[in-house]
Every structure is written in C-alpha cells, then in structure tokens.
Amino acid sequence: xxxxxxxxxxxxxxxxxxxxxxxxxxxxxxxxxxxxxxxxxxxxxxxxxxxxxxxxxxxxxxxxxxxxxxxxxxxxxxxxxxxxxxxxxxxxxxxxxxxxxxxxxxxxx
Amino acid sequence: xxxxxxxxxxxxxxxxxxxxxxxxxxxxxxxxxxxxxxxxxxxxxxxxxxxxxxxxxxxxxxxxxxxxxxxxxxxxxxxxxxxxxxxxxxxxxxxxxxxxxxxxxxxxxxxxxxxxxxxxxxxxxxxxxxxxxxxxxxxxxxxxxxxxxxxxxxxxxxxxxxxxxxxxxxxxxxxxxxxxxxxxxxxxxxxxxxxxxxxxxxxxxxxxxxxxxxxxxxxxxxxxxxxxxxxxxxxxxxxxxxxxxxxxxxxxxxxxxxxxxxxxxxxxxxxxxxxxxxxxxxxxxxxxxxxxxxxxxxxxxxxxxxxxxxxxxxxxxxxxxxxxxxxxxxxxxxxxxxxxxxxxxxxxxxxxxxxxxxxxxxxxxxxxxxxxxxxxxxxxxxxxxxxxxxxxxxxxxxxxxxxxxxxxxxxxxxxxxxxxxxxxxxxxxxxxxxxxxxxxxxxxxxxxxxxxxxxxxxxxxxxxxxxxxxxxxxxxxxxxxxxxxxxxxxxxxxxxxxxxxxxxxxxxxxxxxxxxxxxxxxxxxxxxxxxxxxxxxxxxxxxxxxxxxxxxxxxxxxxxxxxxxxxxxxxxxxxxxxxxxxxxxxxxxxxxxxxxxxxxxxxxxxxxxxxxxxxxxxxxxxxxxxxxxxxxxxxxxxxxxxxxxxxxxxxxxxxxxxxxxxxxxxxxxxxxxxxxxxxxxxxxxxxxxxxxxxx
Numbered sequence: 001x002x003x004x005x006x007x008x009x010x011x012x013x014x015x016x017x018x019x020x021x022x023x024x025x026x027x028x029x030x031x032x033x034x035x036x037x038x039x040x041x042x043x044x045x046x047x048x049x050x051x052x053x054x055x056x057x058x059x060x061x062x063x064x065x066x067x068x069x070x071x072x073x074x075x076x077x078x079x080x081x082x083x084x085x086x087x088x089x090x091x092x093x094x095x096x097x098x099x100x101x102x103x104x105x106x107x108x109x
Numbered sequence: 110x111x112x113x114x115x116x117x118x119x120x121x122x123x124x125x126x127x128x129x130x131x132x133x134x135x136x137x138x139x140x141x142x143x144x145x146x147x148x149x150x151x152x153x154x155x156x157x158x159x160x161x162x163x164x165x166x167x168x169x170x171x172x173x174x175x176x177x178x179x180x181x182x183x184x185x186x187x188x189x190x191x192x193x194x195x196x197x198x199x200x201x202x203x204x205x206x207x208x209x210x211x212x213x214x215x216x217x218x219x220x221x222x223x224x225x226x227x228x229x230x231x232x233x234x235x236x237x238x239x240x241x242x243x244x245x246x247x248x249x250x251x252x253x254x255x256x257x258x259x260x261x262x263x264x265x266x267x268x269x270x271x272x273x274x275x276x277x278x279x280x281x282x283x284x285x286x287x288x289x290x291x292x293x294x295x296x297x298x299x300x301x302x303x304x305x306x307x308x309x310x311x312x313x314x315x316x317x318x319x320x321x322x323x324x325x326x327x328x329x330x331x332x333x334x335x336x337x338x339x340x341x342x343x344x345x346x347x348x349x350x351x352x353x354x355x356x357x358x359x360x361x362x363x364x365x366x367x368x369x370x371x372x373x374x375x376x377x378x379x380x381x382x383x384x385x386x387x388x389x390x391x392x393x394x395x396x397x398x399x400x401x402x403x404x405x406x407x408x409x410x411x412x413x414x415x416x417x418x419x420x421x422x423x424x425x426x427x428x429x430x431x432x433x434x435x436x437x438x439x440x441x442x443x444x445x446x447x448x449x450x451x452x453x454x455x456x457x458x459x460x461x462x463x464x465x466x467x468x469x470x471x472x473x474x475x476x477x478x479x480x481x482x483x484x485x486x487x488x489x490x491x492x493x494x495x496x497x498x499x500x501x502x503x504x505x506x507x508x509x510x511x512x513x514x515x516x517x518x519x520x521x522x523x524x525x526x527x528x529x530x531x532x533x534x535x536x537x538x539x540x541x542x543x544x545x546x547x548x549x550x551x552x553x554x555x556x557x558x559x560x561x562x563x564x565x566x567x568x569x570x571x572x573x574x575x576x577x578x579x580x581x582x583x584x585x586x587x588x589x590x591x592x593x594x595x596x597x598x599x600x601x602x603x604x605x606x607x608x609x610x611x612x613x614x615x616x617x618x619x620x621x622x623x624x625x626x627x628x629x630x631x632x633x634x635x636x637x638x639x640x641x642x643x644x645x646x647x648x649x650x651x652x653x654x655x656x657x658x659x660x661x662x663x664x665x666x667x668x669x670x671x672x673x674x675x676x677x678x679x680x681x682x683x684x685x686x687x688x689x690x691x692x693x694x695x696x697x698x699x700x701x702x703x704x705x706x707x708x709x710x711x712x713x714x715x716x717x718x719x720x721x722x723x724x725x726x727x728x729x730x731x732x733x734x735x736x737x738x739x740x741x742x743x744x745x746x747x748x749x750x751x752x753x754x755x756x757x758x759x760x761x762x763x764x765x766x767x768x769x770x771x772x773x774x775x776x777x778x779x780x781x782x783x784x785x786x787x788x789x790x791x792x793x794x795x796x797x798x799x800x801x802x803x804x
Contacts, residue, residue: 022606029657055603055605055606055659056605056606056657058605058659059605059606059657059658059659060657062656062657062659062706063656063657065706083746090661090680090681090682090683091659091661091680091702091703091706092679092680092700092701092702092703092706092715093680093702093703093706095700095702095715096702096706096707096715
C-alpha cells in the first residue's frame with residue numbers, strides 16, 4: 001500500500017495504491033488523523049489504484065467521516081474500481097459518502 | 110615403552126635382594142682372608158655384575174612402578190621420598206663417617222664390619238636413587254609434552270648404556286664413557302628445567318616444598334662426598350666401578366633438586382599473583398554456575414555485581430540498569446551523587462557506553478576536577494543481542510588498579526549475565542504466549558457455545574449452516590429464535606475485524622438479538638419490524654463499538670401463517686434467492702447501512718423493510734463476505750455471480766446438499782488455501798409441501 005499526497009491551496013488529494021487491509025489501514029489512519037488535514041476545504045481520495053478494501057479500511061473512513069463533517073471538510077472519492085465500489089455499496093456507504101466517477105467531477109464539487 | 114610382564118616385575122625386588130646378598134658375600138670374602146682361603150675369592154667381574162644387577166633390578170622396578178604422584182600433592186610425594194629412603198641413605202653415610210672419625214669400627218685387624226656397612230650403604234643409596242628417579246620422572250612428566258617424554262626415554266636409555274659400559278670398561282678408561290656421559294649431562298640439564306609443578310604448589314605448601322628440596326640437595330651432596338671419599342679408602346674392597354654409576358645418578362638428583370629449589374625460590378614472590386589468578390578463575394566458574402541458576406533478573410544482576418566487586422577487589426562500584434523501574438540500582442560504597450557526576454563526565458567524553466579501562470584517572474583533567482579519591486576505573490556495558498540493558502562501573506583508589514585480565518574477566522561475567530537475562534526473558538515470553546493461547550482456546554470454546562447447535566424442529570423448511578473462523582475466534586455470527594408457533598427469527602452478521610475484539614462484539618450482538626426479540630408481539634397487533642430491530646440494535650451498539658468498528662447484519666422473520674417473510678439488510682451481503690415458480694435465481698437488492706456507522710437518530714432513515722411471499726421449493730442463501738471474497742491463487746475473488754450460477758444448478762437438492770456443493774466449490778476455487786476471513790453460510794429451503802396451519 002502506497003499513499004501519494006498532493007496538496008494545493010485548499011484541496012488535498014490522497015492517491016491510494018494497492019490493497020487497503022488491516023495493516024495498511026493503520027498508515028491511512030495516521031494520514032487522516034493529522035490535525036493539519038482539517039485546514040483543507042476538500043480531501044479527495046483517488047481510488048484508481050485501490051484494488052481491495054477490507055472492513056478495517058472502511059472503518060478508517062467511517063471513523064473520520066463525522067470529524068470531517070464537523071470541521072466542514074468535504075470527503076470525496078473518485079476513480080473507484082467497480083469491485084471496490086461494490087463493497088461501499090453493499091455496506092450502504094455510497095449513500096453516505098460522496099463517490100464520483102472522475103477527478104474533474106470531484107474537483108468541481 | 111612396552112609394559113613389563115607382571116611376573117617378571119614381581120621378581121625384580123627379590124632379584125635385587127639376591128644380587129645385594131651376592132655383593133655382601135663377595136665383599137665379606139674379599140675382606141676376610143681366612144674365609145677366602147676356605148671358600149675362595151670372588152673375581153671383580155662377579156662383584157660388579159652383582160651390583161649392576163641390583164641397580165638394574167631396582168631401577169626397572171621403579172620404572173615400571175606407577176607414578177606415586179596423587180593429583181597435585183607434590184609435597185606429599187617429596188616427603189615420602191625424603192623421609193623414607195632419603196633419610197635412610199643419609200643416615201648410612203653419616204654412620205660410616207662417624208664410625209671412621211670416632212674409630213668405632215676396628216679397621217686394622219678386621220675390615221669385614223666396615224665392608225658390610227659399606228655394602229649396606231650401597232644398597233640403601235641405590236634404593237634411594239631408584240625412588241628418586243621415579244619421583245623426578247613424576248615431576249618432569251607433570252603437564253609435560255610428548256617431546257619431553259621422548260627425551261626422558263632417551264635419558265633412561267643413556268643411563269642403561271652408562272651402567273652396562275661401566276661393567277666392562279676399566280676404571281681409568283673414561284674416554285669410552287664420554288659420549289653417554291655427555292648425553293646424560295645435556296639431557297640432565299634439559300630435564301632439570303622441567304619444573305612446571307612448582308607453579309601448582311599452593312601458598313601454604315611452598316615453604317614445605319623448599320625445605321624438602323633443600324633436604325634432597327643436602328642428602329645428594331652428602332652421598333656424593335661419601336662416595337668420592339670412600340673411593341680413596343683402600344680398606345674397602347669394592348671395585349672402583351661400583352661407585353661411578355652411583356655418583357652419576359646422585360649428581361643428577363642433586364642437580365634436579367637444585368634447579369627445583371631455585372625455581373621455587375624465584376617464583377615465591379609471584380606465587381600470590383598466580384594464586385589470585387587461580388581464585389579469579391575459580392570465582393568465574395562459580396559465577397557461571399550461580400548465574401545460570403538465577404531465577405529473577407534482580408537475582409542475576411546481584412550475583413554479577415557481588416562477584417565483580419569481589420573478584421577485582423573494587424573500592425567502589427555501581428550497576429546502572431536502564432529498566433530501573435523494576436530493579437533498584439546496585440551500588441557498593443558510593444553515593445548516588447558521586448556516581449551521577451562520574452556518569453555525566455563519561456557521557457561528556459562520549460565513553461559512557463563502551464568497554465573502557467582507565468588506570469590513571471588523576472591524569473584526566475575532567476576527572477581531577479571532580480576531586481574524587483579514585484585512581485582507576487572500569488566501565489563495562491551489558492549488551493544483549495538487541496539492546497543495551499545496563500552498565501557496570503568499578504573504581505579503585507590506587508592508579509594501575511586494574512589490568513587487561515580484569516577487563517577480560519568482567520567481559521565474561523557480563524556475557525554470562527546477559528545470556529541468562531535473555532534466557533529469563535525468553536522463558537517469560539514463551540510462558541506468556543502459552544497463557545494467551547490457552548485464553549484464546551477458552552474464548553473459542555465460549556464462542557462455540559454462543560452458536561446454535563440445533564434448530565427447533567420445523568416442518569415448513571429445512572435449514573443448514575456452515576461456519577469456519579479464520580482464527581481461533583471469529584467475527585461471524587448467526588442465530589435463530591422461535592418467536593411463536595408460526596414465526597421464526599433468523600439473523601446473520603459480521604463484525605468488522607477479526608479475532609478477540611470481534612468475538613466480544615459477537616457476544617454483544619447475540620444479547621441484543623435475544624433482548625429485542627421480546628418486543629415481537631404479533632398477537633397484540635405489534636409484530637417487530639426488521640427495520641425497527643436494526644435501528645434499536647444500532648442505538649445499542651453505538652455505546653460499545655469503537656469508532657472504527659461496524660457490524661453488518663441481515664435479519665429475517667419468517668411467518669408460515671402468512672407464507673412470507675419480512676427482512677432488513679444492514680450493510681450485509683445481499684441475500685441470494687431462488688424462486689421455484691419463476692425458476693429465477695437473483696439477489697435481493699435492498700438498501701441499508703451497516704450498524705455502528707451512523708450513531709444518531711438519522712440511522713433510521715437508512716434502513717428499509719422488505720417483504721416477500723415465498724413458494725414451496727424456494728431457496729434462500731445467506732452468507733458472510735468470507736464466502737464471496739474467497740480468493741484463488743491469482744488473487745481473483747469468488748464473487749456473487751459464481752455463487753448465483755451455482756445455486757441455479759443446485760436449487761433442486763436438499764438444503765444439506767446445496768450447502769455442501771457451495772462449500773466444496775469455494776474450497777476448490779481457493780485450492781485449499783486457508784480462508785483469510787471468517788466464512789459463514791446459511792441455507793433455508795422451503796419444503797415442497799407446506800403443512801396446513803391450524804387457525
């Protein structure tokens with residue numbers, strides 16, 4: 001699992017590369033826990049290279065969801081592979097989180 | 110050298126005695142003309158032969174005799190030699206001298222008594238020399254190399270040659286004897302230098318050894334003087350040749366005693382140092398044994414500290430342990446402030462954590478500034494393979510107080526200590542692991558008891574299940590409850606994460622399930638709605654789930670009277686269904702958020718009820734994601750489609766057979782790889798003939 005950070009004035013883009021399982025979700029949690037992250041208006045998660053997400057990985061997003069909302073930070077997922085999207089959908093997260101097909105759409109939000 | 114046949118060996122002493130008797134008879138016959146007239150005279154050769162025979166027999170006997178040295182009891186060995194044969198030989202010579210000087214034995218008229226005394230003396234001296242030869246050999250051989258032993262055998266050979274030659278060569282033709290004598294002299298000097306045994310005499314025996322060696326030297330010199338003086342005595346009738354051999358052997362004995370004496374004298378001052386080194390080695394051995402018996406880290410550290418202080422005789426010392434919480438620091442005649450100041454100084458010099466020896470502390474400006482009464486310092490860190498556990502500091506008042514050997518010794522001590530500490534820690538760790546394993550086994554048993562074993566006897570449908578945890582305890586959950594004669598509740602769930610934490614949540618979910626089922630009161634017109642169940646469960650779980658955990662579940666209430674079921678899905682895998690009328694296989698596509706994701710009232714809006722009328726022969730497949738996410742060797746997932754197609758081929762079978770077909774297919778798909786997630790499967794098949802419901 002690799003996490004590529006890309007920040008501009010008010011948007012932080014995190015590119016996830018590989019499998020988000022129990023061990024790698026600890027890395028992601030560390031990234032999302034940083035206090036600095038709440039200074040951005042929007043956090044975009046690029047899921048193009050995310051091949052797999054475990055319940056631990058989902059748990060990381062779920063646990064930060066409320067915190068982001070309270071701070072007024074938008075959390076947007078884009079470029080999601082179908083099988084990963086399916087996992088979000090089954091759990092009902094697609095109705096709770098913003099998932100869009102492309103980066104342009106994510107940026108436009 | 111080959112061992113001497115035992116029979117011959119036992120004949121050696123009697124042989125020597127016979128030879129001696131022959132010598133005595135010969136000497137008496139020679140000394141007394143009257144007897145000689147009656148019995149005849151004895152030729153020189155016979156007399157010499159008898160003496161040579163006796164010498165040979167005695168030496169051979171001693172040569173074959175085992176070493177008389179027991180362990181390192183050198184003083185006892187020397188004492189036996191000197192107090193027995195040594196005193197006897199000396200006494201003989203003294204008596205002869207005294208008798209001559211005081212004129213006790215008449216010489217002019219009758220020389221027989223003097224000659225008898227002389228022959229007795231020769232016998233006793235030969236006996237003494239033979240015993241001395243055995244003793245010297247034991248001493249030379251102590252810790253001797255093979256080469257030294259070889260040289261000794263050459264020495265024996267030359268002695269033998271000298272003995273034989275002496276028999277046949279007239280007394281004044283010494284030139285023939287030059288070669289063996291020269292060889293004997295060289296070997297004698299060489300062998301005389303083999304005094305290793307001296308180093309092993311303990312301090313209290315050292316003066317006794319000096320005394321005995323001095324005595325040996327005096328006795329040998331006395332015997333030499335005796336034989337040299339009697340050589341000129343014409344009243345003694347023994348042939349010249351007899352004495353020369355004895356002189357030779359006595360000279361060697363005297364020489365060996367002399368060298369030994371010198372060595373003992375020279376080593377007297379160093380003996381204490383040697384003794385101290387021996388003590389150090391012994392205490393190291395003791396420590397090695399003790400340390401391996403240390404039952405706690407504290408005990409092991411104490412043993413190390415006490416032994417180190419005692420062995421190097423330190424004036425002050427302390428042991429710093431990095432994990433000081435459990436182990437109070439050990440110190441010896443030094444206060445915490447002083448030790449702190451020294452530590453700080455060492456840290457400033459950046460030598461606080463290496464093996465360090467300074468024998469001239471006053472020469473260091475930094476140390477001088479501390480104004481402490483110490484001259485020498487050793488710093489010895491204790492390192493395990495992974496970490497640095499502590500440091501040992503030793504101080505002495507005088508400079509040059511420690512040496513390299515002390516440092517080496519301490520390294521051994523600390524090495525032993527660290528090995529024992531590591532062993533103790535490993536033991537503790539493995540014990541702990543065993544306990545955890547045991548606890549997990551218990552948890553697994555408890556969880557096993559939470560899972561239903563039997564279903565209430567049912568005539569409307571068949572139900573079969575399969576469950577396999579990836580670890581000892583799992584996060585999958587299923588349960589049934591007969592609500593009334595015609596209503597049954599079924600729940601299947603999956604707690605995020607695996608292992609013990611998940612297992613606890615499973616137990617909570619079971620409790621919530623059974624409690625909430627009490628709310629189902631259809632007879633009062635208040636049947637429990639699945640969505641209501643999910644909302645309440647979500648509320649209950651919100652208080653006990655950690656923020657990153659969630660639970661997915663599907664909940665069903667089957668009502669035979671209504672021939673239908675109500676259900677809700679909270680983020681759980683879609684339920685697979687086979688409709689026997691339309692002959693279609695499909696998934697129930699309902700929306701519903703997992704439990705514990707939203708923890709406020711807004712959850713209620715995100716869970717839906719669904720109602721479905723079943724037909725006889727319909728099949729319902731409930732499962733957890735461990736089934737559809739099972740992977741093959743290429744990392745490909747089993748998937749919903751494959752499962753749906755399989756049910757499309759197996760719907761007509763019994764519930765048991767359908768379950769087995771799915772389990773087999775998943776296993777075949779993953780090629781027997783162990784499941785990376787818990788797998789649970791529930792099959793409900795509505796019977797083809799549904800019994801009539803009594804009103």
